Amino acid sequence: MHLKTSLTLLAALVCGSAFAQTIKTVPGMPPVVNASNLYSEAGAGRLSPGVASALPRIYVPNLRSNDVYVIDPATMKVVDKFPVGKSPQHVVPSWDLQTLWVANNAEGKNDGSLTPIDPKTGKPGKDVAVDDPYNMYFTPDGKQAIVVAEAHARLDFRDAQTMALQSSLEVPECKGINHADFAIDGSYALFTCEFGGKLAKIDMVNRKVLGYLELNKKGMPQDIRVSPDGKVFYVADMMADGIYVVDGESFTKLGSIPTGVGAHGLYPSRDGSKLYISNRGSNMVHGGRHGKGSVSVLDFATRKVLTTWPIPGGGSPDMGNVSADGKVLWLSGRFDDVVYAFDTDTGAVKSIKVGAEPHGLTVWPQPGRYSLGHTGNMR
Numbered sequence: 001m002h003l004k005t006s007l008t009l010l011a012a013l014v015c016g017s018a019f020a021q022t023i024k025t026v027p028g029m030p031p032v033v034n035a036s037n038l039y040s041e042a043g044a045g046r047l048s049p050g051v052a053s054a055l056p057r058i059y060v061p062n063l064r065s066n067d068v069y070v071i072d073p074a075t076m077k078v079v080d081k082f083p084v085g086k087s088p089q090h091v092v093p094s095w096d097l098q099t100l101w102v103a104n105n106a107e108g109k110n111d112g113s114l115t116p117i118d119p120k121t122g123k124p125g126k127d128v129a130v131d132d133p134y135n136m137y138f139t140p141d142g143k144q145a146i147v148v149a150e151a152h153a154r155l156d157f158r159d160a161q162t163m164a165l166q167s168s169l170e171v172p173e174c175k176g177i178n179h180a181d182f183a184i185d186g187s188y189a190l191f192t193c194e195f196g197g198k199l200a201k202i203d204m205v206n207r208k209v210l211g212y213l214e215l216n217k218k219g220m221p222q223d224i225r226v227s228p229d230g231k232v233f234y235v236a237d238m239m240a241d242g243i244y245v246v247d248g249e250s251f252t253k254l255g256s257i258p259t260g261v262g263a264h265g266l267y268p269s270r271d272g273s274k275l276y277i278s279n280r281g282s283n284m285v286h287g288g289r290h291g292k293g294s295v296s297v298l299d300f301a302t303r304k305v306l307t308t309w310p311i312p313g314g315g316s317p318d319m320g321n322v323s324a325d326g327k328v329l330w331l332s333g334r335f336d337d338v339v340y341a342f343d344t345d346t347g348a349v350k351s352i353k354v355g356a357e358p359h360g361l362t363v364w365p366q367p368g369r370y371s372l373g374h375t376g377n378m379r
Contacts, residue, residue, distance in 0.1 A: 023230075026186040026205055028141025030369055030379070037228040037272040038184050042368035042378035044270040044326040050097045051365035054119040058330055059362050060339055061088035061102055062355030068102060068115075069339075069354040070122055073323065073330075073363070076341060076352055082124050085113035090135050090319065090360030093371040093378075095142035095160055100364060103133040105150065114163060119364050128163045131156065135178050135360070137373030139204065140186030146373070148191070150178050155191075155202070173212050174200040179223045182372055183248055184230025190248060192221035192235060199224070199235065201251050213251050215244050220283075223319070223374075225266040225275065228300055234275060236263040239283055245303065259296035260308055262287070265319045269344065270326030270367065273300055276344075278317040278331050279308075287335045290314030295329065295342055309347030315340065319360040321376045324367055332358035 023032040034040040058071035061084070068088060070080035085104025092101045102115035102124070113127040114136075134150035138160060145163060147156040155169045155177070171177055176194030183189070188210065191200045197219035201210040215221055215237065221244070222236045232254065235244040242258040243266070260279025267276045275298040281291025293315035296308045311317065317340055320331035329342040338351040339358060360375050368378030 023185050029186040039268050039272040046367040054365040055122045059091040060354050060358045063359045064356035084115040091362040092136045093376050095138040095370050105132050105134040171200050181224045181226045222264045223266040228272040238262040260294045261292040281316050289336050291316050293317045321363045330363050332361045
């Protein structure tokens with residue numbers, strides 16, 4: 001065999017190794033197509049046939065005005081709004097991509113609910129009574145919704161379609177349990193404990209708590225996102241003004257990366273090369289207007305911040321997601337009653353006025369085969 005031919009074959013083998021590597025997933029979970037980038041199927045424009053009829057819209061839950069504003073991303077104008085249950089926190093795409101669930105946790109009360117939105121019409125359906133749905137995720141096989149009952153330090157496993165309660169898991173050392181992400185094979189999930197400065201590791205097969213990891217006693221961990229290769233998790237902490245890097249398998253803290261004031265939300269770029277970090281501009285749970293809000297852009301390969309985009313005049317970027325084409329990062333402006341649209345090439349930002357205290361908005365449709373929850377944890 002000629003040297004040139006041998007080198008060509010070797011290069012092909014090396015390039016294809018990530019694709020050839022097989023990840024043994026938990027039963028019922030769709031296969032991992034690219035082991036070096038678990039976000040490969042959520043790349044720009046890779047829309048599932050299941051969302052072909054969905055209206056392109058941004059759904060914004062407003063925590064204090066108890067409503068959802070609907071934005072047309074083409075015109076960047078509010079085109080609809082409707083009332084929902086008390087204290088809407090996040091708009092969560094269902095595993096099968098057919099419903100958007102508004103999680104109304106009725107802060108401090110016992111009449112929480114989920115409001116279904118039909119993404120084909122953009123209209124809400126009848127509320128479903130659910131105890132304390134601060135946030136919601138889905139098991140990797142799509143059979144159950146995981147309602148994060150933050151006030152009770154509990155995870156409620158419910159039928160993904162009817163939301164009927166099937167089982168509950170107490171996570172007593174995870175005060176303020178709220179955000180999560182899953183191992184590349186679906187075997188476990190890491191949940192953040194906002195009021196305990198910890199993470200909780202949950203066995204997704206046997207449904208049990210595997211342990212806790214203290215990040216910082218005085219910390220307030222928020223969003224969490226797994227790296228494209230599944231090797232580490234990034235955890236935003238609003239008291240640390242940056243993110244922690246955690247090895248999920250050994251469940252150890254590897255280090256930290258400074259980003260900006262009040263690091264909060266984490267969103268991978270559509271090509272899986274970068275992580276957008278929303279810095280809410282305040283270390284307070286209830287911050288003021290026009291804070292030192294910004295968005296940092298981290299390179300997954302080097303774990304270094306490439307750039308940080310400030311908001312002219314200040315702001316409070318919180319939760320959201322990336323447009324289907326990857327060109328716009330949409331984030332709620334939590335304390336400024338606006339929604340931000342960041343150009344992901346330049347960092348230029350536009351603001352749109354919405355209701356009182358917007359929180360976990362979602363962009364729809366998004367690319368991907370299925371949703372693991374939150375505002376669109378797509379794979």
